[in-house]
Amino acid sequence: MTMNTKAQIRLTETIAILFIFFILVTLGIIFFYKYNQVAVKEKQHGLLQARALDTTLKTLFLPELQCSKADAEPEQNCMDLMKVRAAADVFGQHTSDYYIQLFSFSRISLHQAYPERGEWLLYEQQAPDAEGNRANTFFVVALRDIGEEGYSYGYGYLNVTVLS
């Protein structure tokens, strides 16, 4: 084999190796881009879930809804239906100056499952340029009401849907 032919073969080999190398790098970049896309979506979903949980906890500990005993001592995991019935109006009147900072764009509703069925929409604020992403959380609560015999407790749950 002449030296020219040897050199040409060497050159072809090097070009082939470089070609394969750049294909591998391109595949790596495409893979990384796809992975990042999925990771960002997952992160977005995770943040939305975290916001839903924060909003649920804020609602559970809101003095405007929470059951209280003597000297305003709060009762855990309990909502007072007397307060709940008035809450929707109060939240509606003060959405823009107070509650929107607390709950942002979300929908908060309370449902009673026992002894009677009931539903109260406490707060709702749609995002103006919503992407349609939403995260739902549910939390069981006792629902206290006052009757002729004194306090009675129902079984219900809080549904918080955050929107983005």
Next chain:
Amino acid sequence: MAGKNAKGQMEMVGLVVIVILITMGMLFMAAFGLRKSPEKSIVVKKGLAVSAMSALVKTTVTDADCVPGAAAELQLGEDILADCAVNRGTSPDGYSRFHCGLKHSCIFFRDTVESLLEETLGQWGKRYEMRFALLDLAGRREELFPVVGSGCPRERESSDSLPLQTDAGIVEGILYVC
């Protein structure tokens, strides 16, 4: 010639090794990156178990058949469950102080708890397991009725054990959410 062939083969093997290493590196990166943090999930399950247990035992029963001839408001935990503990030997068809839903207290308690948990935790896709046991005055432990729920085979978070003092002993209830 044999030497040149061996060199070519070694280069090919080298290329294959590099491709395999890059692929494995990317797979590990993807696996670690997409792993979810478990701490928040544990906090949510525990809070849900505690609140569900607390709400269940406080629930007021307004059935007209509970006390014949009287409109009594009884608590599911303090009254119905306590009656079940005392009269557990006569379940399901025998005597119990209260006959809500025309059932023995143990049957009524179990059915009510099962339907409420299924309507809430079950509908939300959560698996759960609820147990009530009686620690009698002699220190013996006895399950009051079969376990409620679909069961939690692996990782689970529980409510605190809820002790209820009755005439028959201490009733301990625990709810697992998984």
